Amino acid sequence: MTRPMAQNDTVEAFLDAAERLLITIGYAGISARRLAEEAGANHGLIHYYFGSMEQLLIQVLERFTSRLIARQTAMYAADVPFLEKWRTAMGYLDQDFASGYPKIWLELQALAWNHPEVQERLAQVNAQWRAVLTEALAKAMADYRIDTEQFPVEAVVALAMTFQEGIFLERLGGITEGQVELLDMIDRWLVRLERAKTDGRHEHHEGALS
Amino acid sequence: MTRPMAQNDTVEAFLDAAERLLITIGYAGISARRLAEEAGANHGLIHYYFGSMEQLLIQVLERFTSRLIARQTAMYAADVPFLEKWRTAMGYLDQDFASGYPKIWLELQALAWNHPEVQERLAQVNAQWRAVLTEALAKAMADYRIDTEQFPVEAVVALAMTFQEGIFLERLGGITEGQVELLDMIDRWLVRLERAKTDGRHEHHEGALS
DNA sequence: ACATGGATTATACACTTGTATAAACCACTC
DNA sequence: GAGTGGTTTATACAAGTGTATAATCCATGT
Numbered sequence: 485m486t487r488p489m490a491q492n493d494t495v496e497a498f499l500d501a502a503e504r505l506l507i508t509i510g511y512a513g514i515s516a517r518r519l520a521e522e523a524g525a526n527h528g529l530i531h532y533y534f535g536s537m538e539q540l541l542i543q544v545l546e547r548f549t550s551r552l553i554a555r556q557t558a559m560y561a562a563d564v565p566f567l568e569k570w571r572t573a574m575g576y577l578d579q580d581f582a583s584g585y586p587k588i589w590l591e592l593q594a595l596a597w598n599h600p601e602v603q604e605r606l607a608q609v610n611a612q613w614r615a616v617l618t619e620a621l622a623k624a625m626a627d628y629r630i631d632t633e634q635f636p637v638e639a640v641v642a643l644a645m646t647f648q649e650g651i652f653l654e655r656l657g658g659i660t661e662g663q664v665e666l667l668d669m670i671d672r673w674l675v676r677l678e679r680a681k682t683d684g685r686h687e688h689h690e691g692a693l694s
Numbered sequence: 695m696t697r698p699m700a701q702n703d704t705v706e707a708f709l710d711a712a713e714r715l716l717i718t719i720g721y722a723g724i725s726a727r728r729l730a731e732e733a734g735a736n737h738g739l740i741h742y743y744f745g746s747m748e749q750l751l752i753q754v755l756e757r758f759t760s761r762l763i764a765r766q767t768a769m770y771a772a773d774v775p776f777l778e779k780w781r782t783a784m785g786y787l788d789q790d791f792a793s794g795y796p797k798i799w800l801e802l803q804a805l806a807w808n809h810p811e812v813q814e815r816l817a818q819v820n821a822q823w824r825a826v827l828t829e830a831l832a833k834a835m836a837d838y839r840i841d842t843e844q845f846p847v848e849a850v851v852a853l854a855m856t857f858q859e860g861i862f863l864e865r866l867g868g869i870t871e872g873q874v875e876l877l878d879m880i881d882r883w884l885v886r887l888e889r890a891k892t893d894g895r896h897e898h899h900e901g902a903l904s
Numbered sequence: 905a906c907a908t909g910g911a912t913t914a915t916a917c918a919c920t921t922g923t924a925t926a927a928a929c930c931a932c933t934c
Numbered sequence: 935g936a937g938t939g940g941t942t943t944a945t946a947c948a949a950g951t952g953t954a955t956a957a958t959c960c961a962t963g964t
Contacts (some may be wrong), residue, residue: 528925530922530923594801610869638875640879649859657806657820663856672844738913742911906964912958913956915956
């Protein structure tokens with residue numbers, strides 16, 4: 485083992501630079517030389533360490549998605565009321581957008597639309613995310629005594645996921661109309677469920693949507 | 695007026711070809727020569743008719759979004775129960791995906807993330823779409839006697855929009871899990887509202903979400 | 905019949921693209 | 935201190951990029 489430090493440093497510099505460029509100019513604007521400049525390294529090293537630009541972007545994807553899953557898992561695995569998990573997740577929204585996180589995520593999605601191998605990897609990430617969310621929501625719906633025949637867990641999970649992705653998409657398009665009201669509405673709704681649960685009058689809790 | 699037919703034909707051929715390429719390879723993969731080949735025209739004509747590739751893509755955006763708005767407006771402006779409008783909209787989903795419609799839409803979104811002028815145009819489209827949906831939903835919620843204090847119209851509109859965009863995004867990523875169940879769930883919920891309305895017992899209709 | 909002028913073609917330009925490779929570097933071991 | 939080998943640099947290459955322009959085509963109006 486000669487000098488793995490230096491190697492890792494350079495590799496990470498490239499991956500970091502790639503994420504930065506995904507945020508600022510998008511995947512379509514990333515070229516080998518532009519990336520090397522951003523990373524403060526020689527562009528010949530891309531071939532040396534990654535073999536090709538495509539392989540580099542795939543490594544960006546791998547690193548980014550593994551981080552994403554780790555966070556989602558940690559958040560929803562906590563043993564706290566679902567309301568609290570939800571608020572934590574929603575609390576991330578603003579700081580996430582400030583950090584450029586969703587831009588990276590959606591740029592990788594856009595990349596995947598035209599690259600089947602990337603698409604497959606993202607599908608796996610999606611599946612893991614869905615699994616985490618399913619577990620958390622199944623537990624929450626049991627706690628809140630929600631009728632899973634009228635409201636199947638998979639359907640609620642799908643709603644939560646499309647909701648989250650839609651929020652990302654709209655915000656990245658610079659659209660924020662109605663989102664505060666929507667988040668407030670959901671919060672009030674969860675508070676009501678939480679209250680109904682702790683009240684103990686479970687026989688028939690009305691007013692969820694009317 | 696020399697030969698406007700021919701001119702229009704060529705211009706349309708380029709715009710059509712661009713839409714086709716957005717579906718198959720995405721905006722990042724479109725080059726002037728590849729586009730001209732797809733359009734069956736000389737690539738010099740791009741400069742002749744559009745001035746630049748960027749202007750061409752903007753015209754693609756204009757034509758596509760104006761069609762989109764026309765359809766949305768026509769659909770939600772009809773004087774039928776909201777349930778029917780919703781079913782029509784959801785019925786479009788499958789055939790839309792078969793036609794590549796959402797791929798074009800999302801590719802243009804992805805383009806907009808890194809091009810402010812395009813972003814502005816898409817924001818306008820979004821605003822119009824929101825306006826149409828707001829009118830339809832406000833009417834529906836009044837019909838269904840939904841408490842707009844607990845469930846503000848803007849919040850419900852935002853939910854409907856993020857929902858639709860999330861569906862597009864997931865399907866384009868090849869993900870369909872839970873979507874059928876979700877659409878069924880929403881449909882059942884709307885049916886219940888519709889039934890409650892026609893029954894005439896409006897004093898206190900329970901069971902919306904429990 | 906012929907000139908007009910928009911439409912089309914072929915070609916040219918300077919530049920960027922991804923990838924490859926030989927040379928140079930340099931911290932380390934023997 | 936010479937040699938070793940991973941790391942880095944500079945450079946090369948063919949191909950592709952967007953844009954521009956002169957030449958050509960050809961349906962039209964006179």
